[in-house]
Amino acid sequence: MTYTHRYLPLTEQDREEMLETIGVASVEDLFSDIPQQVRYQGTLPLSGPLDEMSLLTHMRELADRNADTDRYVSFLGAGIYDHHVPVVINHMISRSEFYTAYTPYQPEISQGELQAIFEFQSYICELTGMAVANASMYDGATALAEAGSLAAGATKRRQLVVSRAVHPESREMLRTMARGADLEIVEIGYADGATDLDRLRDAVSPGTAAVLLQSPNFFGCVEDLAQAAHIAHGAGALLVASANPLSLGLLEAPGKLGADIVVGDAQPLGISASLGGPTCGFFAVAEPLMRRMPGRIVGQTKDIDGKRGFVLTLQAREQHIRREKATSNICSNQALLALSASIYLSVMGKTGFRETADLNLQKAHYAAGRLTEAEGWELAFSAPFFNEFVLRLPDGTTAQELNGKLLAEGFLGGYDLGGAYPELAGHMLVAVTEKRTKEQIDRFAQRLEACTR
Amino acid sequence: MTTIKEKALIFELSKPGRVACSLPACDVPRRDPADLVPSAMLREAPAALPEVYEVDVVRHYTELSRRNFGVDNGFYPLGSCTMKYNPKINEDTARFAGFAKIHPYQPEDSIQGALALMHTLQSDLAALTGMDQVTLQPAAGAHGEWTGLMMIRAYHEARGEKRTKVIVPDSSHGTNPASATLAGLETVTIASNAEGMVDLDALRAAVGADTAALMLTNPSTLGLFERQIVEIAAIVHEAGGLLYYDGANSNAIMGIARPGDMGFDVVHLNLHKTMSTPHGGGGPGAGPVGVKRLLIPYLPKPVVGRREDGTYFFDYDRPSSIGRVKAFYGNFGILVRAYTYIRSYGPEGLRAVSENAVLNANYMMHRLAPHFELPYPGVCKHEFVMSGRGLKAYGVRTLDVAKRLLDFGYHPPTIYFPLNVEECIMIEPTETESKETMDGFIDTMIRIAEEARTNPELVLNAPYDTVVRRMDETQAARKPVLNCACS
Numbered sequence: 001m002t003y004t005h006r007y008l009p010l011t012e013q014d015r016e017e018m019l020e021t022i023g024v025a026s027v028e029d030l031f032s033d034i035p036q037q038v039r040y041q042g043t044l045p046l047s048g049p050l051d052e053m054s055l056l057t058h059m060r061e062l063a064d065r066n067a068d069t070d071r072y073v074s075f076l077g078a079g080i081y082d083h084h085v086p087v088v089i090n091h092m093i094s095r096s097e098f099y100t101a102y103t104p105y106q107p108e109i110s111q112g113e114l115q116a117i118f119e120f121q122s123y124i125c126e127l128t129g130m131a132v133a134n135a136s137m138y139d140g141a142t143a144l145a146e147a148g149s150l151a152a153g154a155t156k157r158r159q160l161v162v163s164r165a166v167h168p169e170s171r172e173m174l175r176t177m178a179r180g181a182d183l184e185i186v187e188i189g190y191a192d193g194a195t196d197l198d199r200l201r202d203a204v205s206p207g208t209a210a211v212l213l214q215s216p217n218f219f220g221c222v223e224d225l226a227q228a229a230h231i232a233h234g235a236g237a238l239l240v241a242s243a244n245p246l247s248l249g250l251l252e253a254p255g256k257l258g259a260d261i262v263v264g265d266a267q268p269l270g271i272s273a274s275l276g277g278p279t280c281g282f283f284a285v286a287e288p289l290m291r292r293m294p295g296r297i298v299g300q301t302k303d304i305d306g307k308r309g310f311v312l313t314l315q316a317r318e319q320h321i322r323r324e325k326a327t328s329n330i331c332s333n334q335a336l337l338a339l340s341a342s343i344y345l346s347v348m349g350k351t352g353f354r355e356t357a358d359l360n361l362q363k364a365h366y367a368a369g370r371l372t373e374a375e376g377w378e379l380a381f382s383a384p385f386f387n388e389f390v391l392r393l394p395d396g397t398t399a400q401e402l403n404g405k406l407l408a409e410g411f412l413g414g415y416d417l418g419g420a421y422p423e424l425a426g427h428m429l430v431a432v433t434e435k436r437t438k439e440q441i442d443r444f445a446q447r448l449e450a451c452t453r
Numbered sequence: 454m455t456t457i458k459e460k461a462l463i464f465e466l467s468k469p470g471r472v473a474c475s476l477p478a479c480d481v482p483r484r485d486p487a488d489l490v491p492s493a494m495l496r497e498a499p500a501a502l503p504e505v506y507e508v509d510v511v512r513h514y515t516e517l518s519r520r521n522f523g524v525d526n527g528f529y530p531l532g533s534c535t536m537k538y539n540p541k542i543n544e545d546t547a548r549f550a551g552f553a554k555i556h557p558y559q560p561e562d563s564i565q566g567a568l569a570l571m572h573t574l575q576s577d578l579a580a581l582t583g584m585d586q587v588t589l590q591p592a593a594g595a596h597g598e599w600t601g602l603m604m605i606r607a608y609h610e611a612r613g614e615k616r617t618k619v620i621v622p623d624s625s626h627g628t629n630p631a632s633a634t635l636a637g638l639e640t641v642t643i644a645s646n647a648e649g650m651v652d653l654d655a656l657r658a659a660v661g662a663d664t665a666a667l668m669l670t671n672p673s674t675l676g677l678f679e680r681q682i683v684e685i686a687a688i689v690h691e692a693g694g695l696l697y698y699d700g701a702n703s704n705a706i707m708g709i710a711r712p713g714d715m716g717f718d719v720v721h722l723n724l725h726k727t728m729s730t731p732h733g734g735g736g737p738g739a740g741p742v743g744v745k746r747l748l749i750p751y752l753p754k755p756v757v758g759r760r761e762d763g764t765y766f767f768d769y770d771r772p773s774s775i776g777r778v779k780a781f782y783g784n785f786g787i788l789v790r791a792y793t794y795i796r797s798y799g800p801e802g803l804r805a806v807s808e809n810a811v812l813n814a815n816y817m818m819h820r821l822a823p824h825f826e827l828p829y830p831g832v833c834k835h836e837f838v839m840s841g842r843g844l845k846a847y848g849v850r851t852l853d854v855a856k857r858l859l860d861f862g863y864h865p866p867t868i869y870f871p872l873n874v875e876e877c878i879m880i881e882p883t884e885t886e887s888k889e890t891m892d893g894f895i896d897t898m899i900r901i902a903e904e905a906r907t908n909p910e911l912v913l914n915a916p917y918d919t920v921v922r923r924m925d926e927t928q929a930a931r932k933p934v935l936n937c938a939c940s
Contacts, residue, residue, distance in 0.1 A: 003805045005798065007538055007729075009887035010809055018816040018888065027808050030815050030832050031709060033678045038715045044708050045580050047573075049799030052542060059793060063551025065566030067559060070550040079780065080556055086474060088507060090548070092514040096731075100523030100539050102531055103735040108859050108919035111460070112521030113734040116514075119463055122936035126500050132935045135735070138592040141780035149635075169780045176753075176776035180603055180636045222494050250486055252496050265780075274547075275567055276557030276781025278592070278737030290933065296735065301929035308459050309921035313929040319595070320870070324630035324640040329595040331628055336733030339514075346463050346510050350502045352474035358486060359479055365489055366481035384490040403560055415558050438480040 006052075067407065069273070073440050075367075077388045077431025078218070078415035079140070079167050079265065080273050083246070083356075084435050086347045089270045089340050099336055103296070107311045108303075113335060114310035117298040120338040123345045127248040128262040129255025130284035135296035136338040137281030137330070140242060140265025141170040144212060145177035146283065146294045146328060147240040147261045151210030152183050153327070154292055155238060159184045159207045163195040165217035166242065168420035174212070183209075193221040193381025193390065197231065204235035210261075214242040215254070219429065220364075220388030221381060222251060229258025245269055245282065245341075247386045249357025260286050270344030271337050280337035291317060294328030359434035360387035363441065367432040370445045377449070380427055388431040390417065390424070397452050399428040405451040411444055460520065460920075463513050464937050467503035473510050520920050521734070522864055528890050530817075532836045532867035532879025533626070533674055535704045535726035540797065543730065543790035552789045557781040561766050567785065568765030571757045574741075574792050581803070582700070582720045583713020584743030588752045589783040594701055596778065597721030597740030598632035598668070603775045604744060604751040605666045605695050605719060606636055611751075611773065616665040616694065622651055624675055624871040626699060629668045638665055645873060649675040649829045656688055664694035671715065672702045672834035674871045674879070676814065678710075686716025695719065695748075703727045704883065705811055705834035708804030718745045728791035739787040753778045809884035810835040813891060817882055820895045824902050828874050836881035838874050849905040849912050851876040856923065857904070857915035861897045 002012045024030060050058055074082040093099060104110030117135045124133035137143040148160045162171055164187050178185050188199045195213055211232040215223035225241055232239040241259040246268040254262045267279040285293055291314060299313035319326040348356060364387040372378055376394035399416035406413040418425035486495060529536035555564055575587040591597040609616040619633040620641045630640040643659050646652040667689045671679045679685060689696055698717040704727045712720045724730050725738030754774040755767035811834050818837040825839040841851035855865035867879040882891055905912050916922060
């Protein structure tokens with residue numbers, strides 16, 4: 001009569017002995033403190049339990065109803081990219097000493113995680129050219145919003161100037177945050193694919209806390225961060241740059257170009273797409289902003305025997321100490337995915353990382369040429385780009401309609417820009433990673449053209 | 454473990470010329486990057502990443518893993534964190550290509566399986582909490598708190614009321630007041646009464662025309678069920694405020710009591726606690742939020758909807774929404790694990806989970822009671838608190854007890870939280886621990902208490918058997934070394 005389940009250990013005998021120790025007659029007595037009027041009567045309306053085999057079958061059926069990139073050739077990016085994930089990553093993050101651990105509060109038995117985070121922070125500093133980085137954030141979008149919030153606190157100003165070439169969902173997230181924190185958001189437009197720096201110059205004022213840009217931006221174009229930093233700093237504002245970390249294999253580190261805060265999403269670094277989450281945000285700042293950083297931070301120190309080790313540090317910023325005065329409410333990071341990113345960078349190494357970035361650049365430019373060979377197909381912008389570009393479709397063609405047809409041909413077509421940018425209806429954002437072969441690109445070009453004929 | 458020496462950083466393993474990656478040849482005509490991107494925008498020197506080969510990578514991270522302790526290594530009774538077993542099948546299903554290799558912007562008709570899963574999870578979590586609708590977007594519990602408070606704020610504003618105060622008990626999680634600040638609200642902290650419950654008089658005195666919400670964990674962080682929850686809800690609602698349920702402690706009440714029936718208007722659940730998804734060393738988790746009907750218009754967009762023809766879609770048509778709280782749709786990979794877990798148990802199984810969690814906690818509390826002080830005797834729920842202050846006479850503090858536990862292969866309980874219990878030790882065994890495991894831990898706790906009395910130095914200098922011993926945390930904070938400055 002006892003309920004049994006493979007995750008539950010108590011036998012009928014255990015139960016009886018335990019109840020006797022406690023001094024009650026039944027488990028029900030342990031719930032005597034819950035008032036009858038709020039006790040739930042009956043059975044929750046959930047589906048019944050499945051045995052392990054049936055559960056696997058059921059889950060596989062659900063999974064098989066989705067078009068995955070093992071079976072479809074993807075030219076879809078817009079923040080989540082189809083990169084190769086080196087095989088060793090899954091093996092290493094599947095070590096359950098990593099994934100079944102909590103936040104490393106007990107450093108003596110958490111040195112593995114703490115050192116992995118320390119190495120992650122080191123990697124992020126190296127890529128971004130910044131002095132310090134934290135242990136990671138929920139994702140790139142929340143990292144950008146936290147950067148805006150940090151800038152407002154640091155400058156005691158209430159206005160954030162953000163480019164429309166920043167990811168539309170990051171800007172939505174920024175607006176939600178700004179409503180809570182009572183900050184003003186001013187958006188500025190783009191010209192030829194990059195942020196309009198003339199308009200930026202006009203927009204900044206002594207009330208501006210920060211200028212927020214993304215580079216490569218949502219359209220794939222590389223921004224002139226040095227100019228933007230000059231403009232922001234001229235008004236006493238900070239420059240927040242959101243970067244695709246893989247692009248930093250080739251592109252100059254934003255820290256070297258004058259950015260005060262660099263954020264982004266580590267998804268391109270060996271993290272699966274997973275319908276957009278979980279990914280891993282990163283957050284790096286110039287030294288003067290160190291003690292204002294949100295989130296967990298790991299520092300190096302020594303133990304009582306003088307041995308090198310690592311601990312969570314600068315905790316005086318955090319919610320469990322400061323409560324309502326904390327720099328953020330965050331009490332977690334994306335440790336396991338920060339680990340994925342670190343392993344990715346370790347595997348790629350100095351030459352491989354640069355080569356991978358270069359493969360992205362080369363294939364995207366080949367694709368841009370190939371996709372604009374036919375009459376009526378053009379690139380929308382001429383600004384320099386990394387691995388993503390905006391394609392103007394022939395008149396009368398919508399990206400949505402095209403993507404429906406491409407799906408039937410085994411392709412995930414590009415992102416339809418018309419939704420977030422009404423002025424770009426009939427434009428498609430195409431991403432080309434190192435995974436795409438010349439043959440796939442050529443075939444994609446043929447199918448695209450055929451679908452509009 | 455004692456044989457493991459100081460561990461090298463991955464950067465320290467680097468030797469120029471080694472590679473661990475295997476890249477395809479460039480099969481398109483290669484051009485000089487400087488012809489494609491202005492050279493001022495190109496990196497002057499390549500990032501100084503380590504040069505290692507694949508075996509280095511595998512051994513390095515394997516060795517790091519050996520220097521870490523997870524639930525699979527042993528008992529992890531970390532109070533308020535619900536460190537239950539993380540089922541392996543969840544890891545397998547989340548890695549199915551149909552879940553792990555899909556893009557958030559694919560056509561909806563190409564991800565109907567994923568949408569069906571999310572839709573079912575939304576309604577399962579709503580049923581479990583007694584709520585009317587659920588958003589799966591928040592990435593963690595604190596993120597859910599902020600999302601819930603933003604909705605409460607929008608609700609009051611839409612009614613033309615200016616309500617700015619959030620009431621929290623002194624035993625609440627630190628994230629509660631921090632989330633209130635981020636939502637532009639002020640925190641009012643009220644003291645608990647002698648039984649560890651919300652003091653109704655203090656609550657009556659605190660509520661008013663400026664009350665936006667009361668945030669409460671029930672069972673509380675002391676492991677106690679708020680017996681007067683119905684009265685509490687009435688006081689707050691009569692003052693025009695709403696009730697927020699911090700679901701960190703939901704493992705005690707699945708199928709037994711529902712926040713919605715207690716009068717709560719908003720609930721977040723920590724799927725990485727109650728629904729067995731792994732903590733990952735600090736994340737990723739997921740913090741879905743459920744709301745009563747009156748708050749549905751303010752839910753973050755999109756939510757997953759179902760059409761009459763049985764197909765699923767992202768519903769963006771929500772004009773009163775507080776907006777987006779995260780990119781895309783939440784931590785989908787975590788949602789797959791939670792869904793798998795719920796389907797492995799079904800409704801009766803989830804109720805058994807909570808019953809066993811509560812039975813285990815009460816058993817441990819009763820066996821430890823003769824040896825440590827119990828500030829709140831009686832029945833507990835999924836966790837309980839004890840005080841280690843009886844050992845202070847021997848110069849031994851709760852921290853020392855925690856450190857000594859490490860030598861015996863246990864992760865210590867939560868210590869010094871909640872703040873209102875002196876030398877607090879907070880124990881949550883969860884339902885997946887056997888009587889033998891708990892007995893072993895209890896006997897060790899009794900032994901350590903005895904050591905503290907007879908040989909306090911032994912406890913004060915612990916741990917001995919770990920790869921590093923007590924760390925100089927003051928130096929870490931005063932002179933921060935936060936990266937290896939590799940270049």
